[in-house]
Amino acid sequence: MLSSILDVQEGAISMKPSEVDLRNDLDREVNKRMFDSTDILQYNNEPIRFTTPNELQGWIESDTTTVIPPYDLLFPWLHSYSKDCPPRGVGRTMIIRSRQIVDFETLEDSGILKNSVEPHDIFVAWSDSINHNLLKFYSKNYSILENLTTIKDFLHEILNWILKRLDIHLSDIQNNKIIKLCIHFKILPFLKTDFESIKEFCGSNRDKVGITSSLNTDKSSDALWKQYTNSFRRFDLQCTKILELSSRVVLYCLNENNHHEHDSCEYCIHFKKLLILSMTLLNKKEMTPYCNDNIYILKHSGFNTIPNSLIGTPPLNNTMKRGGENPELGGTITSPYDAILFNNWDRAFKIHEKLEMAKLTSRSCIDLEHSFWCGNTTDFRIIKFFNSNDNIYNGKSFKLEDNKKYPYYSPNNSILTLPSIDLTTVIHNNGEGNRINLNEVDTLNLEKNLFNIPFVECQEKKNVDKNLFIRCSENAALLTTEQLWDILCQTLDVTMGPQQDIMFSFPSSGSIGLGSLNMSSIGNILNTCYFMYIISRRTDYKALLHCRDGYTELTFLLVTYLLFLWDIPLEEVIIKLNTDCERPFYLFQTDIQVLNHLQLLIRSFSPKRKDNFERYNSCPNDDLPEPLEIDSEMFSNIFFTKLSETNINLNKLNGPLPSRILDHLYLGSLEHAQSPELLKRLGITHIVSVGEIISWVKPSQASTTSDVRNRGMSTTHNVHVMKSNVREQRSATITTGDTSQLSSTSIHQFVQDDFNILKINNLQDNGFDCITDQLEEILKFIDVAYNEGGKVLVHCMVGVSRSATVCIAECMKRFRCEVLRAYLYVRVRRLNIIIQPNLIFMYDLLRWQEALGITREMDWHIICRNILELNKRYV
Known part of the structure; x- marks a missing residue:
């Protein structure tokens, strides 16, 4: 079921039979004692x-x-x-x-x-x-x-x-x-x-x-x-x-x-x-x-x-929960129970988050020449599932495709736009209560909707692909060069017969700091990259770098390997991953620090350099290449070589890039807005600055106000009292004393340094300020950029509340969807930053949904309960 295929660490959603038995025992024992x-x-x-x-x-x-x-x-x-x-x-x-x-x-x-x-x-x-x-x-x-x-x-x-x-x-x-x-x-x-x-x-x-x-x-x-x-x-x-x-x-x-x-x-x-x-x-x-x-x-x-x-x-029989292990369901990945969970958006919201994340970070090609893909652990399990069935599914042949159909920021690559799954239900009364049994469904179509299955149908049966699976995780340790070469020796030895998939682990991003670097560990990192390169040149293995969520834990090895393969500066690798490869990723500050020191060393061994290429590929196919070695001088240079500064200071950027929400929409922080060179490299032409001042904007531009409006919250100078037939009277509005904290919000649009900028003044994340009255004009500004083929950065201070609210509203407008679905769409694409619009901003969005004429299927408190379910482990 979904909890296993999606690598949900919390475990199954429903109680196990033993837990049901315990609850019944508990009730009986309470009755007995009381x-x-x-x-x-x-x-x-x-x-x-x-x-x-x-x-x-x-x-x-x-x-x-x-x-x-x-x-x-x-x-x-x-x-x-x-x-x-x-x-x-x-x-x-x-x-x-x-x-x-x-x-x-x-x-x-x-x-x-x-x-x-x-x-x-x-x-x-x-x-x-x-x-x-x-x-x-x-x-x-x-x-x-x-x-x-x-x-x-x-x-x-x-x-x-x-x-x-x-x-x-x-x-x-x-x-x-x-x-x-x-x-x-x-x-x-x-x-x-x-x-x-x-x-x-x-x-x-x-x-x-x-x-x-x-x-x-x-x-x-x-x-x-x-x-x-x-x-x-x-x-x-x-x-x-x-x-x-x-x-x-x-x-x-x-x-x-x-x-x-x-x-x-x-x-x-x-x-x-x-x-x-x-x-x-x-x-x-x-x-x-x-x-x-x-x-x-x-x-x-x-x-x-x-x-x-x-x-x-509906009430479901326990057998409906089983998927792959149920022979009657043909060894499928999912079960009808999973489809019903998907249809009910006001429950099991963690599962919806996991599904959306699985689609967002699903397997995508990074370098086809070297058979290198990135993905998540769901991709790994789906590939293993197809391989175990000889790439045959429901009597049809399939093969791994080179790339997924849609980029990660496309609404077509989202469960948000999927309709409810149509499942024929039959009511069956077994004498002990009503149950629902589900008729046979098109499981392949169901699974293609829920996942980006990286297989396409082919006319004739294909051999099962051989794969190099590298999982990055917190508990993994660096393999030594000796261990890597033992695996390499077995893989290249043709006398060993048909080879199996290669699987090993690598430490997660953020876990390798400058203090842990020594000649041995650097040699192991370098030879991991070399190992992956040799496999790509000497075998037909397809390499999949994966982790649980598909972006956080694998980024250090991903960027290190690309420094090795492409021989371009770290800054260029990061930009290319975003713009050319269109891969979601998140680099921790510790990763950037380490990679800044390692990049010259890693690049010096790149096969892009002629001498290295000839040396790496001159070894006969029946000989085992020698591992790469670094000497003490190379090791010293790592810490003493000063890199030339660029206009983009990655060390100051969290992420380090703004999050791409849609083709035309980025969500970021004030730090991102402070780097116009970075924005230009990403193709950003428009900026929406929500309540913050950009340092490079001329003071006269930032402070000028051309159109002043009152904020969305209604206020009164006299306490307005409403009567109640249940409780005592109360003040239903903010009193005179509270309104002293409020000021007028202003919107100012101007052009500077080839950027079209919309500045929202005096809008704070303080629990008072509303954004409803500004949303229409903000979204009109974004729409102009969209129609002109431009790209917009929406930012506030951190990019979690005010600017996230704007992005959610834009998604609601584009997809014609209710607030919670758009919230999930933006939340997942913000990657390692947890968006947290405050209560009044979420209420703004519910009012915006009403203004768009979108049916309100989910009540306010259910929206809040689902947000709490996702955020309670972080706040």
Whole structure:
């Protein structure tokens, strides 16, 4: 399945059968320890409201066709914890899955409605930084079983604290049922936006997202977000924030065939009680419980009674997850399950990121004369898969192609533009619940859509190619020259019979520093390049340099080998890789430092030089060439030879090039904009400077303003108060004191040094400033460059927020796609730089999507949840 072919280190998406068994054991053990057999079915007689799938469908359609609220209604309230009441008049429907499908036959991450959230999306999860050492129970279910008494006591402590604050009494049975839910979902019984509860029970000094509890004197929502630099990127809070805004909350699960008034599962009913309790705690100033009438339970007569428009991922049988190892599927790379995961964009977003990265960095030719390609580990596995089947697939013959069809920056080389995969489904009721079985599909066409398979169909059977596979990885060590020549000897020995693929590893980029260079290590690096050259000259092996993501870890060896092959300066290699080879790559600063010292030595051994070429190719085919050697003088010159300076100072450039997003669009930093010679070498003719000053631009040009506009955020000089039938009054806009931080944004267009420049003044990444009012004019400027055949650099300070927002908007306009798909497209092409538009910029983009007339299929909080899923390991 995708998690293996894409080299996803996190492992499979769904629970393994053993984990399903543990969860069922956990539930049974909790029941045994917390309930008497006569108590389990007892519950209070609170009224329960139900809704039908058709009624839910109508609510969702109403939500998606309603214009999203203006800025001044939601910001800065969305930025932080909830100490103020939410805005009024924002009627929305929140859908929560109260329980995953848990059995051996059905995949846990199936049976999901569109735009629905999980309990851990809105409640504080055990995986957050929590005192009482609760985190130790998170990683293994066995630990939960072994420490169940301790966990139960801790949750009792929290629950008693909550009940005392609310002056509410619950029976022991009701308490235990809430605790059972918390154990099952690995959550605490309060919401992520509940600052008081987080301060009490999460990290003694600092919680996971950076709020230092002990230092806060003013705990209002408005005050909290301003105190911390990351507060305007609180994507982790948005699901709970929208829950607070929602006028309707719908709970559902698909564990039962029938989900009616008298057949609802206990999890939906108990989860409703937990939700009411936590919302009442958040709203404790009013001393009234959260409105029970706002929560509905979805009633249905099985999955087949729910409209397709509501289904994100249908319930799937476990057998649908298997691909290559399933003989019935013909030994394919992917499975129908993978296709369904792809179709549901509001789930498994990491898989979409991996798919996009696999297409972006798929195998491309660097030097055809020397049979040298670069790619990713997915390419390696696909080539091995075809080779193991003698290049025969579904009875047809295939051969490796020389190059991929589209460059990496082409929208045709993206899953973004792929339509949903059409899979015929048949509903089958096996007596234990509805399941979906999938008919036979065109697997080759499916896989060509998801991957850039480097094979093309041919008329006659071809011999299986022999390959030199070099994987660059963090854990690899340099092969010694002796080890390389042992491999070379075996490869060139014709008496050994048919040769197998050659595979070895090389250290990743960034791992070889100046301090680790000695005569031995430099000799090993040089002879690795020589080894690759000999293989290309003396055999018919095809060399594939690959790494996990296809660009980060392999770049050091890639550039070193090209210095050896091409005998041109480092700067020229980097430019040629970008412009001629059109290969995405990322060079670390340590790599540039090392290569600056090594390049003269490496180039001195290049076969491009006549003497070297004759020496390298004069050896008879039945003789083994001698390794290259360096002497002490060569080694000393590495550190003492001064290179001539150029107009492009690579040591100051991160990357070192701006990221190519589209044929006409580059995304970069202020450092890139400060190097006009570099921009000219890349063919860039236009610059959009978002809120920053370029040093080489004349001061008179940079400061002149020709057209002044107010920023997109609505502001008022008087506090505007909205009424609420749920909570106390609140200020829905920025007050007079806040507006003092705002200034007018201006746009100025001019020409200097043959560059057309659009300068956006006074637009900061501060959580206040909006970009909506400027987007149309910026994109018109980019469109002029596009129509003239020019290329545009869009930059801010670092190239992660303001300028990334512009590039996302441009992609939305070009592809006519929703914001999250364009976000993924730009994010992947920014390579090793993680784009992070703040909340208000992302909201700008959602408004831009609305202005473009693109259907809003994904709610705001789902967009934020997916961004959080990708970014939480970095921030």
